[in-house]
Amino acid sequence: MxxxxxxxxxxxxxxxxxxxxxxxxxxxxxxxxxxxxxxxxxxxxxxxxxxxxxxxxxxxxxxxxxxxxxxxxxxxxxxxxxxxxxxxxxxxxxxxxxxxxxxxxxxxxxxxxxxxxxxxxxxxxxxxxxxxxxxxxxxxxxxxxxxxxxxxxxxxxxxxxxxxxxxxxxxxxxxxDAIALIDEYIAHRLERERQVLEALAGGARTLSELRSRVYPDLDPQLIGAAEIQMTAHLTKLKDENRVEETDGRYRVRE
Ligand SMILES: [Zn+2]
Incomplete structure (x- = not known):
């Protein structure tokens, strides 16, 4: 075609x-x-x-x-x-x-x-x-x-x-390079998830604490968009019972 x-x-x-x-x-x-x-x-x-x-x-x-x-x-x-x-x-x-x-x-x-x-x-x-x-x-x-x-x-x-x-x-x-690109896309999201878990293990609790650990030195204009992406990762981790949230504070479930 x-x-x-x-x-x-x-x-x-x-x-x-x-x-x-x-x-x-x-x-x-x-x-x-x-x-x-x-x-x-x-x-x-x-x-x-x-x-x-x-x-x-x-x-x-x-x-x-x-x-x-x-x-x-x-x-x-x-x-x-x-x-x-x-x-x-x-x-x-x-x-x-x-x-x-x-x-x-x-x-x-x-x-x-x-x-x-x-x-x-x-x-x-x-x-x-x-x-x-x-x-x-x-x-x-x-x-x-x-x-x-x-x-x-x-x-x-x-x-x-x-x-x-x-x-x-x-x-x-x-x-x-379709397959390589898809693999890159999957790896990128899993790496970001790993960084979120690592920030939680390191004591970050709120969305903004997590964001500043995972995305240090971020252009202030991109903070809103970055926090929305973090929320998407946190929602996945909560749905999987790997993270819990109380009043906007997140922690890894034991
Ligand atoms: Zn669209």
């Missing part, structure tokens, strides 16, 4: 260069991106026979352009739960489905973690469209309670088990 991409004009801290909207074959688009007129025009110019819109998850840099695209060309929208309105979506997917897209089978894989409804799409050629589950550079953000670290690590392992050849992320470059 021919794969092209157009980067939306929405660069930023979380979107890197902007959302990469993929054009699949001659008739489909994946993660159409934000509803910016110039971007919608570019999609329709590059994919004049558009009939199918696939979406990975509900975030505003991925899904909204689906609605004006559908209004302009009548394409069907395929998306997981909680993405857009039920009246706008033609087919809900949850993982496990095999779709016929432009004559090619594309498998839907459930990947909760970044958000609870997130799905990835895998072609028979091994191209894995990861949305925000795996980015081309850096790491993705897990915002609890909808984002869930334990689910996220399980999702990464589920993707690895499918032996993808290339990662086609929504942000950052295509990666042809």
């Amino acid at each position: 021919r794969i092209r991409s157009i980067t939306a004009p929405n660069p930023g801290a979380f979107t890197l260069d902007g959302t990469r909207t993929y054009l699949l074959g001659e008739t489909a688009v994946l993660d159409p991106g934000p509803a910016i007129d110039a971007h919608i025009d570019a999609i329709l110019a590059a994919q004049p026979r558009l009939d199918t819109i696939l979406i990975t998850h509900r975030h505003a840099d991925h899904a909204p352009a689906a609605v004006p695209l559908k209004e302009r060309c009548g394409a069907r929208i395929i998306a997981p739960a909680d993405v857009l309105d039920d009246r706008q979506v033609d087919l809900r997917v949850a993982g496990g489905e095999s779709l016929d897209i432009d004559g090619t089978a594309i498998e839907v894989i459930a990947t909760p973690g970044h958000t609870s409804e997130h799905v990835c799409y895998l072609t028979a050629d091994g191209d894995l469209f990861t949305g925000d589950t795996i980015l081309g550079t850096g790491t993705t953000a897990i915002f609890p309670p909808d984002g869930n670290m334990a689910d996220y690590i399980r999702s990464l392992r589920r993707l690895r088990a499918r032996s993808p050849k290339r990662i086609q992320p929504a942000h950052g470059p295509t990666r042809s």
Whole structure:
């Protein structure tokens, strides 16, 4: 299947260069991106026979352009739960489905973690469209309670088990080292978890004490985001009965 991409004009801290909207074959688009007129025009110019819109998850840099695209060309929208309105979506997917897209089978894989409804799409050629589950550079953000670290690590392992050849992320470059990149992603989260446990063993009790041990010398602008990631790790450890919390103070369970 021919794969092209157009980067939306929405660069930023979380979107890197902007959302990469993929054009699949001659008739489909994946993660159409934000509803910016110039971007919608570019999609329709590059994919004049558009009939199918696939979406990975509900975030505003991925899904909204689906609605004006559908209004302009009548394409069907395929998306997981909680993405857009039920009246706008033609087919809900949850993982496990095999779709016929432009004559090619594309498998839907459930990947909760970044958000609870997130799905990835895998072609028979091994191209894995990861949305925000795996980015081309850096790491993705897990915002609890909808984002869930334990689910996220399980999702990464589920993707690895499918032996993808290339990662086609929504942000950052295509990666042809798919398995190595997934392994790096899993190792990064487990290393962070180990650091949280080590900080707890060293006497850190509150979120800010933990954050300053795990992320020393952090740019003050990033403290909020770092504490949210720490919370995601602590929630996983609490759910696993490895850490307990009383009034905002954490400790390792004996
Ligand atoms: Zn997202």
